Amino acid sequence: MTTKFIYTLLASIIVFAGCATNKGPEYDGRNYNQIKRYEVGTVIKSRPVVIKDDGSGKFFGALIGTVLGSLVGRSSGKTLATLGGGLGGYYAGSEIGKANGEELTVELDDGEEVVVVIKGNRFKAGDRVKIIKDGNRVAQVDRAVE
Structure with missing residues (x-):
């Protein structure tokens, strides 16, 4: 060469x-056209993490x-x-x-608590969030608009 x-x-x-x-979320080419489910809740705790x-x-x-x-x-x-x-x-x-990320502990509206890890640092305790799920995977987390 x-x-x-x-x-x-x-x-x-x-x-x-x-x-x-496009500055929006990025979807995998195999699953962008499938139905997603979402859950809404309140961030209880947020802590910074590093995603390998x-x-x-x-x-x-x-x-x-x-x-x-x-x-x-x-x-x-x-x-x-x-x-x-x-x-x-x-x-x-x-x-x-490596990427900066955030581990969120979220109390869902049905009372269940879940932990979600996302890239970036955008949320703090008290924020309302919408967790969009792809099966059992988290597709994205956005601020909940109510």
Whole structure:
């Protein structure tokens, strides 16, 4: 692979990575058209958490690190640079892939208490929330409009 090809590939990834312009919630392509259920309740407690990388950050970090590492050095030095780039990219990708999140303890209107973990920090005790469920998974949590 030539250096020009690699730079073109990296530029393409950066350009096309953010093509979706909608700022709303993101649904999986397999289940966006299914009926969802929701429950309404009041946040009792909120605490910050860190959500670990789902594996994609590690994968892309290792891939990009390996490609960039392969551009450095010659002979056995090139092999070490490629390996080091892959390992460094793996670590960096796992750190970049982490997200700030929030663990919410919610008292539902039927009296049941549930714990929900979401990305971002948007709620505090006393907030009314609507938990949209996809089966037993949480699809999203929004402020309840009453």
